[in-house]
Amino acid sequence: MSVGSYTGDSSGTVPKNPNSEKFWRSTVSEQAAQTDSSKEGLESFVYDDKIVRMFSWATIIWAIVAFLVGVIIAIQLAFPEAGFGIEYLSFGRLRPLHTNAAIFAFAGNGVFAAVYYSTQRLCKCRMFSDLLSRLHFWGWQLIIVSAALTLPLGITQGKEYAELEWPIDLAIAVVWLVFFGGNFLGTLIKRRERHIYVALWFYIATIVTVTMLHVFNNIWVPAGLVHLIKTGEFAGPAFLMKSYPVYAGVQDALMQWWYGHNAVAFFLTTPFLGLMYYFMPKAAERPVFSYKLSIIHFWSLVFLYIWAGPHHLHYTALPEWASTVGMVFSIMLWMPSWGGMINGLLTLRGAWDRVARDPVLKFFVVGVTFYGMSTFEGPLLSIKVVNSLSHYTDWTIAHVHSGVLGWNGFMTFGMLYWMMPRLFQNKLWSTKLATAHFWLGTIGMVLYILSIYTAGITQGLMWRAWDETGRLAYPDFIETVTVLIPMYWIRVVGGLLYMSGAVLALYNFIMTWKGRPAKYEETVHYAAPLSANYDGDPKAESRLTANAGFGHKGDKFLQGDWHRGWERRPVRFTFYVLIAVVIGGLVEAIPMFMISSNIPSIASVQPYTPLELAGRDIYISEGCYNCHSQMIRPFYWETKRYGDYSKPGEFVYDHPFQWGSRRIGPDLHREGGRKSHLWHYEHFKNPADTSPNSIMPRYPWLLEKEINFPAIEGRVNANAMLGVPYGDLVLEGAAEEHAQFQAATIAAELEEQGGPPMDETMNKQVIALIAYLQRLGTDLYKDAPLAESVSEEEASE
Amino acid sequence: MKLTDIMSNMNLDIYPIVALILFLVAFVLIVWGVLRTPKAFNDHQAHLPLEDDFGMSNEATQDNKGVSHG
Numbered sequence: 001m002s003v004g005s006y007t008g009d010s011s012g013t014v015p016k017n018p019n020s021e022k023f024w025r026s027t028v029s030e031q032a033a034q035t036d037s038s039k040e041g042l043e044s045f046v047y048d049d050k051i052v053r054m055f056s057w058a059t060i061i062w063a064i065v066a067f068l069v070g071v072i073i074a075i076q077l078a079f080p081e082a083g084f085g086i087e088y089l090s091f092g093r094l095r096p097l098h099t100n101a102a103i104f105a106f107a108g109n110g111v112f113a114a115v116y117y118s119t120q121r122l123c124k125c126r127m128f129s130d131l132l133s134r135l136h137f138w139g140w141q142l143i144i145v146s147a148a149l150t151l152p153l154g155i156t157q158g159k160e161y162a163e164l165e166w167p168i169d170l171a172i173a174v175v176w177l178v179f180f181g182g183n184f185l186g187t188l189i190k191r192r193e194r195h196i197y198v199a200l201w202f203y204i205a206t207i208v209t210v211t212m213l214h215v216f217n218n219i220w221v222p223a224g225l226v227h228l229i230k231t232g233e234f235a236g237p238a239f240l241m242k243s244y245p246v247y248a249g250v251q252d253a254l255m256q257w258w259y260g261h262n263a264v265a266f267f268l269t270t271p272f273l274g275l276m277y278y279f280m281p282k283a284a285e286r287p288v289f290s291y292k293l294s295i296i297h298f299w300s301l302v303f304l305y306i307w308a309g310p311h312h313l314h315y316t317a318l319p320e321w322a323s324t325v326g327m328v329f330s331i332m333l334w335m336p337s338w339g340g341m342i343n344g345l346l347t348l349r350g351a352w353d354r355v356a357r358d359p360v361l362k363f364f365v366v367g368v369t370f371y372g373m374s375t376f377e378g379p380l381l382s383i384k385v386v387n388s389l390s391h392y393t394d395w396t397i398a399h400v401h402s403g404v405l406g407w408n409g410f411m412t413f414g415m416l417y418w419m420m421p422r423l424f425q426n427k428l429w430s431t432k433l434a435t436a437h438f439w440l441g442t443i444g445m446v447l448y449i450l451s452i453y454t455a456g457i458t459q460g461l462m463w464r465a466w467d468e469t470g471r472l473a474y475p476d477f478i479e480t481v482t483v484l485i486p487m488y489w490i491r492v493v494g495g496l497l498y499m500s501g502a503v504l505a506l507y508n509f510i511m512t513w514k515g516r517p518a519k520y521e522e523t524v525h526y527a528a529p530l531s532a533n534y535d536g537d538p539k540a541e542s543r544l545t546a547n548a549g550f551g552h553k554g555d556k557f558l559q560g561d562w563h564r565g566w567e568r569r570p571v572r573f574t575f576y577v578l579i580a581v582v583i584g585g586l587v588e589a590i591p592m593f594m595i596s597s598n599i600p601s602i603a604s605v606q607p608y609t610p611l612e613l614a615g616r617d618i619y620i621s622e623g624c625y626n627c628h629s630q631m632i633r634p635f636y637w638e639t640k641r642y643g644d645y646s647k648p649g650e651f652v653y654d655h656p657f658q659w660g661s662r663r664i665g666p667d668l669h670r671e672g673g674r675k676s677h678l679w680h681y682e683h684f685k686n687p688a689d690t691s692p693n694s695i696m697p698r699y700p701w702l703l704e705k706e707i708n709f710p711a712i713e714g715r716v717n718a719n720a721m722l723g724v725p726y727g728d729l730v731l732e733g734a735a736e737e738h739a740q741f742q743a744a745t746i747a748a749e750l751e752e753q754g755g756p757p758m759d760e761t762m763n764k765q766v767i768a769l770i771a772y773l774q775r776l777g778t779d780l781y782k783d784a785p786l787a788e789s790v791s792e793e794e795a796s797e
Numbered sequence: 798m799k800l801t802d803i804m805s806n807m808n809l810d811i812y813p814i815v816a817l818i819l820f821l822v823a824f825v826l827i828v829w830g831v832l833r834t835p836k837a838f839n840d841h842q843a844h845l846p847l848e849d850d851f852g853m854s855n856e857a858t859q860d861n862k863g864v865s866h867g
Contacts, residue, residue: 122845197845278846287843295831303820580823587816 042526043192047120049520051133053423055113056416058141060506062105063412065148067499069098074495076697077664078488080687083697088152090697092623096163097151102404103161103267105144110412111271112140112180115203117419118278119187122197124527128186132179139175143168155241158620159256159656161263162217166225166243169218176214181207188570192527195567198294202274204574205302209266209581216585217259219246221721227714235711242617242711244718249651250599253313253659254322258585261309268403270301272411273340276368279415280347283360289346293339300336302577304329306584311382314391315633316646316659323384325587330382337375344368359434363414366442370406374399389464392629392663394484395456398449405445405498413437413505420509425520429511437501437508444497451490458483459663464637472640477666482693602649603784607724608775610712611739611746615772617715618765620658622699629660630669630776643670643777650780653724665696670777677746678753680770681761702766709763712739743767746774 076082076091083089120127127133146168150156156163164172184207188196220243228234247255281288288294310318310326345368348361355361377399381390390396421428428434462480465473474480566573608616619625632638634645646669651657675683682689685703687696716735720726729735740762747762750770761767 118846193845195842195845197842199846281843281846285847287840287847291839291843292831292834295834296828299824299827303824580820583816584820 039526042528044524044526045124045126046522046524048116048127048130048133049423051127051130051137052113052117052419054137055109055116056419056423057509058137059106059109059113059412060416060502060509062101062109062144063409063502064499064506066098066101066106067495067502069094069101071492071495071499073098074488074492077695078485078492080695080697085698085700087154087699087701090622090699092626092697093152093154093156095626096156096160096623097148099161100147100151100163101144103263104147107268107272107404107408107412108140110408110415111206111267111275112136113419114275114279114415115184115271118199118274119184119203122193122200122278123187123191124193124525125187125191128183128190132183132186136175136179136183139171139179143171143175146171150241153238154621154623155238156621156623157218157220157243157245157656158623158625158658159217159245159252159259160625160661161260162214162256165241166218166220166222167241169214169220172214173211176207177211181211185570185574192529194530196570196573197278198288198291198298199274199278201298201573201577202270202277204570205298205577205581206266206271206274208574208578209262209270209306212578212581212585213259213262213266217255220244221246221718223714223718224711226718226721227711230717231713233710235714236708238621239708239711239714242715244655244722246722247656248722249654249657250318250648252654252657253316253651254310254318254589256657257312258306258309258589261312262306264403265301265305265308268408269305272371272408273297273301275411275415276340276344276364276371279411279418280344280364280368283358283364283414283418284348284351284354286347286349286351289343289349293343297336297340297343299580300339301333302580303584304333304336306581307587308333308382311387312661313659314382314384314387315635316631318648327382327384330379333375334379338372341368341372341375344371359431359438360414360418362435362438363410363417366438367407367410367414370402370410370445374403374407377402388633388635389460390456391633392661392667393456393459393463394452394487394662395460396662398452398456401452402445402449405441405448409498410441413441413502416505416509420512424513424516426512426515426517429508429515433504433508437504440497440501440504444494444499444501447494447497448491449494451487451494455484455487455491458487463641463663464635466637466640470640472637475641477641478691478693481664481695485695599648599652601652602647602780604782605650605652605779606782606785607653607719607726608772609738609742610716610729610735611707611742611768611771612775613715613719613772614707614712614739615768615770616658618702618769619772620656622702624668625658625660627660627662627664627696629663629667631659632667632669638667642667644780646777647780650777653719655719655722655724665694668773668776672774672776672778676753677750677770677774678755680773681750681755681766684766684769699766702769703761703764705765706763707739707743707765707768709736709739712736739768742771746771 072082072089073091073094076094080091083091087093116127116133143164147164150165150168151163155165157165184203188200188204222241222243224235224240224242228240234240245252245255277288277294307329308326310322311330312326314323314327316323345365348355348365351361355365380386381396381399417428417434459480462474462483467473566576607613630646632642632645639645650669679690681703683691683696684699686698687694713733713735716726716729720730726735729738744758744762746767747758750756750761750767751758755761
């Protein structure tokens with residue numbers, strides 16, 4: 001063991017001039033140094049670096065998994081046969097695995113490594129509980145493994161970045177809030193450094209807000225469990241995990257994108273800013289450029305980010321005012337985001353010469369630059385007229401990847417290259433290899449992003465192009481797909497390069513680890529506990545001479561010492577952050593959920609039949625929303641291509657909504673009745689047969705797997721619990737009987753159209769999916785059903 | 798009468814504007830408080846990451862293979 005830093009805290013005998021450097025220094029190191037010789041009154045402690053090593057290993061391993069799955073699905077877009085007709089490898093199932101692995105496994109473990117390393121040092125104490133640290137680590141890895149198993153099996157909620165089903169949701173809540181949040185807050189409370197550094201504020205905002213987002217976006221009815229309890233009938237493991245969100249349609253969309261946008265904000269931005277404010281000064285060996293700017297950066301993000309979610313839903317069935325609020329707040333985010341970026345880059349003042357030879361600084365410089373670029377682009381994309389072009393195109397995909405690969409990825413790799421030698425107590429095995437990683441990653445990103453920007457803008461322009469006669473210039477959607485294939489191949493190359501860099505990093509870390517000492521040296525640190533009789537920072541004195549009580553109070557307030565008070569009270573600070581994010585969220589959510597006029601009802605819109613509901617669940621399970629939208633925007637070129645624009649009242653029974661966020665394939669909202677059953681059947685069998693050059697994968701298993709009829713009653717009952725008016729269909733056996741009858745009808749029609757004999761298809765999943773697709777968007781043109789109170793005679797009159 | 802009916806009859810058009818003004822006021826106060834913070838305090842805070850550990854220097858963590866440390 002070696003002896004490390006000695007720090008101590010004021011016990012009230014410090015100079016009282018707040019403008020004196022000695023006052024602030026005497027609260028920590030300098031005063032502690034005075035007691036160095038005796039260590040009297042100091043407490044000893046050792047940092048828990050083992051947990052940091054564990055999270056660091058998990059970070060790099062999951063990074064490679066996430067990138068590998070990303071490369072696989074990128075290849076599938078350029079070469080659809082790469083799915084081999086295997087259901088577990090289909091694009092719709094693997095894409096959520098890629099996004100979840102990149103966000104929650106790679107970036108998540110990176111965040112945890114950063115938090116566990118920096119929090120202990122900034123608080124001058126070991127984590128609150130080693131047990132909670134281990135429970136957090138293993139619990140989180142278990143969640144990731146659960147995701148890796150369930151998503152390819154098609155077990156999903158069908159909401160982007162919130163796909164994991166309810167048992168995993170519960171596990172996330174416990175691991176995140178109890179194990180991680182509890183451990184973190186406990187560490188703050190037992191800290192030995194009076195003031196809380198700004199990096200810790202960002203961690204607090206992350207924990208508080210992600211908890212709130214996760215809980216509110218995952219309020220559901222566990223259909224399978226309810227069915228099991230109610231009837232005692234077990235309808236299969238997949239159905240046991242099935243849930244329906246309590247929100248439907250427009251409300252579900254608002255809630256989902258409030259979650260989705262803020263997951264980016266508070267999972268991929270704020271914790272990485274905490275990481276930046278801690279590790280960049282460490283790597284540059286100089287303090288952050290402007291501490292004041294970092295505080296303004298923090299509060300601006302907390303105030304503004306939470307409002308911006310609706311910009312994901314411009315020109316949809318979301319009310320105009322909600323999307324305008326989302327756009328305005330997104331634009332306001334420009335300033336704090338760029339303030340933070342500039343603060344990060346200027347932290348390197350006087351150290352720029354080291355960037356050329358230090359791979360850590362290389363990663364950080366490019367990472368922060370990508371933060372600036374993606375936070376410039378985000379507000380740009382939120383502007384409605386820009387969004388009308390970019391939405392549903394690959395432009396959004398390029399934007400997301402510049403953020404995750406450039407900002408999150410490079411900040412994480414920079415941090416790992418800085419930490420690993422310290423954690424393994426050995427020099428980095430190869431700086432050359434780290435530099436090679438940097439260049440592979442950078443070139444890979446540039447290839448990826450530029451090609452996909454090109455693809456996105458090409459798509460957007462082709463979709464909206466029409467000729468002088470008012471006809472679409474590219475009426476066949478396939479035309480707008482095949483033109484992108486070269487760009488998709490360039491993306492594959494870019495992704496491979498980026499992944500290769502991560503593989504080099506893993507090799508470098510393994511070799512560095514191999515050279516570790518036989519036993520890690522554990523430095524013993526000493527610091528004084530926080531003094532119980534600390535009398536606070538010097539109080540502001542009124543500078544007014546007139547005898548005006550209110551004026552004195554106002555003058556003291558304006559001197560701003562109240563904010564410094566917040567900074568040493570973690571519970572109060574957490575509470576204020578919570579208030580800021582809760583109010584921002586409620587401002588948008590309450591009117592949406594409460595004002596009935598926001599979602600005008602349409603009398604002809606009726607619940608899905610039991611078979612259509614089962615088909616819809618297959619649509620969700622296969623991840624069709626990853627390629628197809630169900631939202632026709634009120635633009636000429638969209639209504640011309642797809643039909644009448646989508647109305648809010650058409651989605652009132654959609655638990656969950658399936659508007660999607662991109663169109664690798666065409667919109668499906670008015671798909672009902674456009675094509676024959678046989679066309680759909682052949683299309684699922686082999687899309688290229690009905691749509692030459694289609695990049696949609698084959699779905700042969702839908703033609704073989706049987707409909708889970710016993711589960712249909714549970715599906716209908718769960719929706720009925722959520723207010724869907726199913727009437728007598730909730731009676732025992734009624735839903736299943738209805739579904740079987742409709743399935744037989746569709747199978748017979750399919751046979752009439754030249755398809756296989758009906759007894760071969762009537763119980764197959766493809767029939768349920770056809771039932772759902774043939775229903776989509778058709779209610780708008782039907783007659784409204786007669787009210788129950790109106791008798792047949794009255795109706796006939 | 799349902800809660801949604803009550804809410805529908807309340808004129809909430811001004812609701813986001815009121816919230817925006819409240820947040821703007823809170824934001825201005827925080828910025829003001831930050832700008833009034835003594836320089837010495839900020840300097841101390843900014844140095845916290847640099848004084849928390851006796852670790853390896855950045856130069857010492859890298860190998861010397863083909864790298865000039867100037």
